Every structure is written in structure tokens, then in C-alpha cells.
Amino acid sequence: MADGAITIRGVTYASAAAAARAFGVTRENIYMARARGRLDSVGLGMRGNQHRARPVTICGLRFASVKQAAHAVGCCPVNLARRTLADEPLGPRLRARFEALRAQSRAPAVSPEAIYAAALARVAAAERAQHARVWK
Structure with missing residues (x-):
């Protein structure tokens, strides 16, 4: 060598x-x-940590780990872990993020065609309103 x-x-x-x-x-x-x-x-990542991750339920949503929950709402995993392990209440903004995520998960799935049709209808309504103002 x-x-x-x-x-x-x-x-x-x-x-x-x-x-x-x-x-x-x-x-x-x-x-x-x-x-x-x-x-x-080398280069395999932190392989041991996934075995220590515990499932967590926050605001009625179940996650595989605190890190996954934090990623889902865009907050710091350390802050969320501290709060969940100490049974501290979530702050109002963090609670609102989880509630919004829960509302999204309960909302019915909307097809891309329906989203496009709704957007097209909004554009048509805006154009009609614009033309109505022009021709008054």
C-alpha cells in the first residue's frame, strides 16, 4: 500500500x-x-440512532420520531424533544402548526384537475371584474 x-x-x-x-x-x-x-x-451516516427513535403522538398526529414531527412542522427537533420529554405544553405557534397539519391530513384529497379548474374559475372571475370596471 x-x-x-x-x-x-x-x-x-x-x-x-x-x-x-x-x-x-x-x-x-x-x-x-x-x-x-x-x-x-465512513459515509454510511448515523446508523445507530434510528433504533433509538420512539414513536410520538402530538396533537393527535402520530410520528415515527420527534425528529420526523419537527421536520413536518418546520421547527427545531431539539426544542420539540425537550418539550415532549418534559411534558411541557407546546407554544401557541407550534400548536397552531400541528393543528394545521392535522387539518390537512383530514381534508379530502383534491385532484389536480379540480385545482386547475378552481384556478381557472378565479382567473375568469377576475377578468370579468376587470372588464366590468373598464366598460362602466
Whole structure:
């Protein structure tokens, strides 16, 4: 093996930088994995955390994890985890986001054709109103 070459899962790379480019990580990640003897796990992501995720129900909506719930409403997972683990009430804005999400999930599915027809009707109504103002 050449000086500075790194072998990960049977593939030898000329340098840590080349390996990092191949796996989409930083050079420092390669060096840390080598120091820990875990080069075979480079570029695979955090695989252990999904087994610790617990289902959570917030405002009547069930999610596989707090992170998934936070992503669904666009808030910080750490803030939501702190509130749910401590049984703190949600703030009014966060509660409103979850309520809106729940209302969306209960709403009947609308076909793209119906959405297009409604938009077309709004445009036609706006044009009629515009013409009515012009010809008065």
C-alpha cells in the first residue's frame, strides 16, 4: 500500500482527501474513522440512532420520531424533544402548526384537475371584474 493510501470497504484511495471526495465527507472524518478503527462505516451516516427513535403522538398526529414531527412542522427537533420529554405544553405557534397539519391530513384529497379548474374559475372571475370596471 502506498504511503498515505486509505482502504475503505475494499477500495484503496490515494489519500484521505480522495476518499473523502468519494464518500461525500470531510478529510477529518476519514482521519477520525481511521483512528477509531471504523473506516468501514465512513459515509454510511448515523446508523445507530434510528433504533433509538420512539414513536410520538402530538396533537393527535402520530410520528415515527420527534425528529420526523419537527421536520413536518418546520421547527427545531431539539426544542420539540425537550418539550415532549418534559411534558411541557407546546407554544401557541407550534400548536397552531400541528393543528394545521392535522387539518390537512383530514381534508379530502383534491385532484389536480379540480385545482386547475378552481384556478381557472378565479382567473375568469377576475377578468370579468376587470372588464366590468373598464366598460362602466
